[in-house]
Amino acid sequence: MRDHSKERSPKDFEDFSTTLDGEVCHRTQPSYEHWHQQSHWNAREFKRFPDCIVRAQSVNDVVATVRFARSQNLSICVRSGGHSFSGTFLRRDGILLDMAGLRQIDFDATRMEAVVGPGVSSGELSRELARFGCGFPTGHTGSVGIAGFLLGGGLGINFGAWGAISAFNVMALDVVMADGQLKHVSPDENQELLWAARGAGPGLFFAVVRFHLKCMPLPNAITARSLRLPFGKMGAALAEIACIDPDQRLQVMLAVIPAADGTGADEDHSREALLSTIAFADDAASATALHASVIERLEPLSSEPASVEQSTSFEAIHHQGDETFSVGRYRTDNILTERPEEAVRILASHLSRQPSSESLPLFIWRGSPELPDAAYSATGSFYFSTYARWREPKDDEVNRQWLIALYDELQAVASHCYINEFDLEARSSDAKRCFSPSHWQRLLELKRVHDPENVFHDFYLGKC
Ligand SMILES: Cc1cc2nc3c(=O)[nH]c(=O)nc-3n(C[C@H](O)[C@H](O)[C@H](O)COP(=O)(O)OP(=O)(O)OC[C@H]3O[C@@H](n4cnc5c(N)ncnc54)[C@H](O)[C@@H]3O)c2cc1C
CATH class of the missing domain: 3.40.462.20 (Vanillyl-alcohol Oxidase; Chain A, domain 3)
Known part of the structure; x- marks a missing residue:
């Protein structure tokens, strides 16, 4: 477990914010309550308050946040579309890394592949692909974030004919690991991370900054x-x-x-x-x-x-x-x-x-x-x-x-x-x-290997 008792001053966070394209809000700031409220789609109030919220605007911001968290002995939880019913991205301490600002959608119609940022919603992705007569098994509600949806599996539109679980149409990823390294993940490179990203959901031990998705022609x-x-x-x-x-x-x-x-x-x-x-x-x-x-x-x-x-x-x-x-x-x-x-x-x-x-x-x-x-x-x-x-x-x-x-x-x-x-x-x-018992064990083992210091929070939300 990480030691959260270390004293950090708001100044540490202020200095850190000057290194980012995005913004930081510390718990002591008056706007914190509003940022916290805005982070979740669910209208319930969640009583779990991270020390600070980082709104990343670039991949560099994500790398910098992971490095800062490590240096300050803080854990991270990632948010993209904010639609988790349980508000899984809100924890009692550490940093909430909000990736909603990473909103790229690049579609290559020849390769039928879309490169998508984690801030994109199901509706936005489907609308963009429909311009080319293509589709992807996005969530059934337009506002649902594509990132959390895919990382937990994804029961998407036309899931039966398109891979059963949407995550199986994730062909590659760009991710930021617990040590701050940016890695490309594919069936040929860092395969075990692709294995984890297809379903680990709120227990994932890295931040995904880009999804490479296999798209399909829309049914007539x-x-x-x-x-x-x-x-x-x-x-x-x-x-x-x-x-x-x-x-x-x-x-x-x-x-x-x-x-x-x-x-x-x-x-x-x-x-x-x-x-x-x-x-x-x-x-x-x-x-x-x-x-x-x-x-x-x-x-x-x-x-x-x-x-x-x-x-x-x-x-x-x-x-x-x-x-x-x-x-x-x-x-x-x-x-x-x-x-x-x-x-x-x-x-x-x-x-x-x-x-x-x-x-x-x-x-x-x-x-x-x-x-x-x-x-x-x-x-x-x-x-x-x-x-x-x-x-x-x-x-x-x-x-x-x-x-x-x-x-x-x-x-x-x-x-x-x-x-x-x-x-x-x-x-x-x-x-x-x-998870099946063996898949659960493998997931825990991968977490131990790739995030031994628990920079990323695990599944455990604590008593709510
Ligand atoms: C109205 C509504 C409709 C829904 N419809 C469907 C549906 O049709 N099919 C279906 O399968 N599910 C559906 N869901 C559930 C949905 O899949 C989850 O709530 C999912 O987490 C939403 O994705 P998000 O990006 O908004 O996640 P967030 O709430 O932002 O994040 C949830 C968790 O995902 C992880 N995470 C998010 N982004 C990243 C990232 N970039 N890198 C690493 N980890 C990350 C974090 O651990 C975070 O705690 C629905 C939910 C709602 C509220």
Whole structure:
């Protein structure tokens, strides 16, 4: 562990700031509270306060910050898009290195490769690539940072057909190591760092300053359909989806939403399940067939017809994501599971106590794709996450307790969890649940080798 007891004066930080293109704010400065508040997308107040915040504007700033941190015996945590639900980049001491200012996007259409800075959002990257008729499996909400999303794995748009996990489309990286060295990382150079960057998330032990991404031609026909189902049929619907084993070009999601006709007498009638399918196909006929393969099999479970097929796009998907995840006070947790019916039964027993009607439980079909060897090693055909959202600080605790109780019980049916939406505030010492045992051990070993002095904070957020 690093010794944080060493006395440093604001002057040390002031002198350091004069060496940067960017800016520094020390905890003693009046603007610190505002900088801290601005760092996180989640509207909750996080009570973890780093000693100072550095807003880097260049790769040199990142190198200088790592060297300064080492010289001052301070740890670093990196922020890019600020969308971590748990505010993982906010720690109780050390430096918050904010990379939002590194916003490069260079696309080489011949090589189908984009070189992207960590400050770029999912929406910005997709918009730029769409100008060339290309795409990348970015997050489903336009505002989500590409950096944290990729480093934790990334369940992106059209993930099924584009590598299962977006991080597998990261072909190379430029990184700043704990000793301040800038390194290029690729399958031929420093491979073990590429292995770690594909999934280590908030436990990564270096700062990424550039991502080299493999891009794909946009599918010609992107269309969406939906079907409302009674909540009581949700387990059966999920079991049927597993039987169908949908084509990887079809994204299949089931969300629990308030019933259209208001609250009913019992929990089954006050909620319903909304099945959404998005097809990413080469032509209109294939898209229609992809939807039909799931919707037509599930339609008998519903008393209503499915919606008609509508054309959509990455931009529209991002827009819808931004509307669904409007700003509020959030906590989230998740499991990956092969036992969706049992997961629904557990969810049902907690829904009657759900403190906020705005919270969103969501199942996503992933299937069992073969993954290349990398830190990302979580398996489970269904991803089941719950986004607890509420408005008032007085409701923080009741929502926290509700989510913890739900996911404590769900552990019995979990194969793994997904680090990017894992409740690291409540489960700081359980991050290993997001990795296979051998991948977890390898990650710890790489951290020991490449960051022996713990310049970069690890997964542990402490008691929150
Ligand atoms: C509204 C919303 C929608 C989302 N949608 C999706 C989705 O569709 N699919 C999905 O998989 N996830 C989704 N997520 C989760 C998302 O992947 C994570 O929150 C992710 O961390 C966001 O990336 P960021 O750059 O904003 O991360 P930040 O919050 O900035 O950082 C999170 C962590 O990543 C690490 N990190 C960030 N940047 C760097 C860097 N440059 N170098 C080294 N380490 C770094 C740090 O450890 C940091 O603590 C969503 C989250 C939100 C809030």
